[in-house]
Structures are given as structure tokens and as C-alpha cells.
Amino acid sequence: MRQTPSGGAGNGAAADPGLMSIGAVLNVLREEFPEVTISKIRFLESEGLIEPQRTPSGYRKFSAGDVERLGQVLRMQRDHYLPLKVIRGHLEAVERGDALPLPVLSRQGDGDVPEPVPEAPTAARIGRSRLLTAAGVDERTLAEWESYGLLAPVEDGVYDAEAVTVAGLLTELGRFGIEPRHLRAMKAAADREAGLVDQVVAPLKRHRNPQTRAHAEARTKELVALTVKLHAALVRTALGVRLP
Known part of the structure; x- marks a missing residue:
């Protein structure tokens, strides 16, 4: 796991001119990754891919290294379709000084040309x-x-x-x-959630880069998994039920 740089939340992070807000990071990343969102950056943080500093008020502040690391993660997702677990393991190995090649899920024969998407x-x-x-x-x-x-x-x-x-x-x-008649509201909610997911991935589907368009399916699955977890958590919260 990466170590948060010195000078964290309680040591004047907000005053460091070298740190960036999440909005500024989003603007930088969108030059190469037009589909990236603030929610995506927060999700990568929750998965342990980055550890931005925090101001005393709790705002995220990103270093140049954080932005570079985000670019690496997004690039490996987009170009190599690697799951986050594999990406995390690769980056941690590199930071330990282990000279590891980038994991490859599939290649064409013995050559160096990846299989077409x-x-x-x-x-x-x-x-x-x-x-x-x-x-x-x-x-x-x-x-x-x-x-x-x-x-x-x-x-x-x-x-x-x-x-x-x-x-x-x-x-x-x-x-x-x-009975089925009791589940109409659930079906309507599912349709709305599906519409929300489709709205998020629509820019990927329309992108000129064919690899980015193909990545829309992986992004859809990721969002579906998150919405299902959120829906289940909200139901449990509403009922006051905690599952083991």
C-alpha cells in the first residue's frame, strides 16, 4: 500500500501550492480520459489505488504523483482491460522496486502485438x-x-x-x-438505475477511439455492481437490518 506523503491533513495541506483539488485533477485527466468523473476518482481512492492528502476540513488534495498514478491506473484499464486488483498489485510491486512487466491478459501468438479488441x-x-x-x-x-x-x-x-x-x-x-403486482415499483426503480448507468457510459459508446467504445462494457459492469451494492445497502438501512 502506498504511504501518504508527509504533510497530510493536519499539516497545512491546503496551503501547499503544489497540491490540486479534485476538480483540478478532473480537468487534467479529461484531456486524455474524457469519460473520467469525480465519482470514478473517489472510487479508485476507495479501492486503495490512490491516497490523496486531506485538509483540516476534509477536502482531498492531490499531488503531482497522485495525478500521475491516476493516469497510470486509467491507462491500464483502458488499454489493457486489467481489473483493479491486478493493477493495484502491479503498482505496489513497482513501488517496492520489483521490475515486473505489465500483466497481459491475452496476446496474439508469440509476438508483441496485442490481439484486436x-x-x-x-x-x-x-x-x-x-x-x-x-x-x-x-x-x-x-x-x-x-x-x-x-x-x-x-x-x-x-x-x-x-x-x-x-x-x-x-x-x-x-x-x-x-406477488408480481407488488414488484412493479422495484422494476421501475431498476429501469431508472439502468438509465442512469447508460447515461454515464454513453460518452464511451460515442467515443471515436474503438478501444474506448469497447471499454464501455467493462465500465457498465462496474457501475452495475456498484448500484446493486448501494441498492442492497439502502434496503438494509431502511429496515434496520445488518447482515453478517
Whole structure:
């Protein structure tokens, strides 16, 4: 783990002219990474990739080294599609003085040219009869779920494979007396969350760089994971429930 530079939150960090606010850092990074956001910078901090100093009032202050490190992290995500855990381990090894090559997930043969970035794969599909069998329900139940918008075919008689997971959860909730009509608000909330995620990744999808466009899928998965965690935490907080 990186050590926070000397002169931290209680030692006049705000007065150091060499330190930058998070907004200033965002402006610097956006020259190379137009899709980066303040939320992304805060997320990388929460994952231990950077440790900015703090002013006595709690504001983040970034050194030139912090900004350089952020650029390295974002570059490895964008150009090499490395997960944060791998990136963190690589940077920590470099800081220890270990001369390690950058991890590579896939290469083309024995040469030095990376494989072309593949197009986003088509999501797996499942037919209606297979969905009924996998979920253990009949046509009437599936039709009821569809009438409330909880499940919908992507084309005639064909569903996204995630429909199996949704069907299983609907069945489990039904055992507690929670009926499809009770879940309309949850579906509406999920649609709004999906719209928010799509709004964030839309600039990536429109970017001229094909690697940046391909990176939109990884960014979408990252945001989905965060929204699911937040949703679960908010429900637990509202109910006053703490899970082990």
C-alpha cells in the first residue's frame, strides 16, 4: 500500500501550492480520459489505488504523483482491460522496486502485438420452453410476470439468459406472499438505475477511439455492481437490518 506523503491533513495541506483539488485533477485527466468523473476518482481512492492528502476540513488534495498514478491506473484499464486488483498489485510491486512487466491478459501468438479488441459478444439467449423448465413454472405464471413487465422476451419466444435468474428470484419471493403486482415499483426503480448507468457510459459508446467504445462494457459492469451494492445497502438501512 502506498504511504501518504508527509504533510497530510493536519499539516497545512491546503496551503501547499503544489497540491490540486479534485476538480483540478478532473480537468487534467479529461484531456486524455474524457469519460473520467469525480465519482470514478473517489472510487479508485476507495479501492486503495490512490491516497490523496486531506485538509483540516476534509477536502482531498492531490499531488503531482497522485495525478500521475491516476493516469497510470486509467491507462491500464483502458488499454489493457486489467481489473483493479491486478493493477493495484502491479503498482505496489513497482513501488517496492520489483521490475515486473505489465500483466497481459491475452496476446496474439508469440509476438508483441496485442490481439484486436473483440466486439462485445451477443448476450446468451434462452427459448421460452427452456425458461419454463429452468424456472419450474407454467405458462400462466410466466404470462403474469410478463404482464407486470418483470420479464420480457428480447424477440419472439426468446429471452436473455438473465431471465432464468429473475424467474428464480420471483419464485422465491412468491413463497413469502410477494406477488408480481407488488414488484412493479422495484422494476421501475431498476429501469431508472439502468438509465442512469447508460447515461454515464454513453460518452464511451460515442467515443471515436474503438478501444474506448469497447471499454464501455467493462465500465457498465462496474457501475452495475456498484448500484446493486448501494441498492442492497439502502434496503438494509431502511429496515434496520445488518447482515453478517
